[in-house]
Amino acid sequence: MSKHLRVGIAGIVLDLASADDSSQFEIEDSYVPFLTHGQPEVVLRVERSDLLDEGFGETVFDSGGSWMLCRDGRRWGIKMVSPALGSHPYQIAILEPDFASGDIYLKVHRASQELLPFPLRYPLAEVLMINLLSLGKGVLLHACGVNDHGRGLIFAGTSGAGKSTMAGLWKDEQGVTILSDDRVIVREKDGLFWAYGTPWHGDIKLSSPEAVPLDRVFVLRQGGENRAAPLEAETALTSLLVRSFPTYWNPEGMRFILDFLERMSYAAPCYNLDFLPDRSTVDFVRTVGDA
Numbered sequence: 174m175s176k177h178l179r180v181g182i183a184g185i186v187l188d189l190a191s192a193d194d195s196s197q198f199e200i201e202d203s204y205v206p207f208l209t210h211g212q213p214e215v216v217l218r219v220e221r222s223d224l225l226d227e228g229f230g231e232t233v234f235d236s237g238g239s240w241m242l243c244r245d246g247r248r249w250g251i252k253m254v255s256p257a258l259g260s261h262p263y264q265i266a267i268l269e270p271d272f273a274s275g276d277i278y279l280k281v282h283r284a285s286q287e288l289l290p291f292p293l294r295y296p297l298a299e300v301l302m303i304n305l306l307s308l309g310k311g312v313l314l315h316a317c318g319v320n321d322h323g324r325g326l327i328f329a330g331t332s333g334a335g336k337s338t339m340a341g342l343w344k345d346e347q348g349v350t351i352l353s354d355d356r357v358i359v360r361e362k363d364g365l366f367w368a369y370g371t372p373w374h375g376d377i378k379l380s381s382p383e384a385v386p387l388d389r390v391f392v393l394r395q396g397g398e399n400r401a402a403p404l405e406a407e408t409a410l411t412s413l414l415v416r417s418f419p420t421y422w423n424p425e426g427m428r429f430i431l432d433f434l435e436r437m438s439y440a441a442p443c444y445n446l447d448f449l450p451d452r453s454t455v456d457f458v459r460t461v462g463d464a
Contacts, residue, residue: 180293181209181382182302183311183358183369188213189277189292192220199291203372207382215273215305217266219292222278229265234422240296242304242422248275251300264290266297272305299356299373303418307426311360312433313418317375318352318368319343325368325385326458327357328446329416330393337376338450339393344379346455351379359387359437366440387441389462392416396447399457409443410435 176197178189186209191198198219200208229252230245243250249272253264268275277292293301303313316329317336321343328339340354352370354377360367370381392404392412404412413434420426442462448454 179209179211179213180204180207180372181211182207182298182371183306183360184362184384185215185302185305185310186211186213187215187217187293187298187301189217189219191289192218196221196289198289201291201294201372203374203378203380204291204293206380207372215301217275217277217292219277219279219289221281221289223280229267236296240300242300249304251297253297264292264297266301268301268304271308272301295373299418302358304420304423304426306358306360307420307423307429309429311358312430312437313371314357314359314413315355315416315418316357317354318357318370320350320352320368320381320383320385321346321459322348323385324388326388327359327368327390328393329390329413331416334393335395335448335450336393338395339448339454340375340377340379342450342452342454344377350381350383351377352383352385353380354378359433361433361436366437387437389458390437390441390443391446391458391461392443394445394447395450397449398447399449399454400447401444401457401461404438404443404445406435406438406443409438412443412445413438 176191180187229250230243232243234242241252247270249268251266252262263280266277316327317340319326330336337354340351343349355375356371356373358369366387367384368387369384374380419430
């Protein structure tokens with residue numbers, strides 16, 4: 174528990190401070206390895222509020238379930254909703270146009286007023302990061318990421334494609350770190366593309382704040398054999414776009430994501446991957462692309 178948190182995800186440090194010195198935050202276990210003392214790039218003030226029923230701006234995107242994105246002038250609002258808590262938001266983040274500062278308002282449904290729910294709980298952190306990355310910083314992919322002895326491997330897949338299965342095949346290998354079994358961020362630094370782990374894991378519940386240079390990208394397709402088929406950059410772009418989190422509500426952000434994925438597709442060899450759910454897949458993947 175803490176009154177002040179700094180969380181580093183993909184080299185981006187988020188600073189969260191309680192508006193009330195008497196309140197402390199809960200911390201979700203998956204975020205503990207991502208706590209940092211680094212210089213913040215995003216500064217957020219957190220406070221409890223009974224005014225979350227108040228409207229904010231115009232809805233520009235509705236996820237159809239857990240969150241809505243709104244806009245009021247140049248500021249953005251992210252509203253978190255849950256059927257279990259009624260029709261009104263239980264949490265709202267109001268952010269400046271660059272998503273680098275803002276306020277998070279929490280409605281606290283508990284007797285204890287001293288302990289605040291973790292302010293970055295799902296889906297806020299992911300929605301915030303999706304928007305922030307689209308401003309020229311990178312892309313969030315629906316993927317399993319692996320650091321294999323300094324080689325960054327991404328296994329991109331839609332739900333049910335086998336990301337957690339793939340993570341399970343690699344997790345006990347010597348010299349291997351699972352960056353995440355469900356969400357991986359890719360950024361470009363000094364002319365190289367880097368894969369970063371995130372706290373947003375899947376069924377295997379493995380994640381790491383590590384970063385590794387991107388070496389290969391695989392689009393998962395469970396099959397009856399281990400087989401890899403090279404993808405042309407244009408086809409890889411389309412496949413990765415489907416497995417990314419694009420900002421449909423922001424044309425400028427969409428242009429950046431398309432350009433980023435295109436350059437990434439040329440920089441790192443991409444393959445369709447059929448695979449077997451056993452140890453043979455690890456050995457096979459390590460040979461893909463070798464002369």
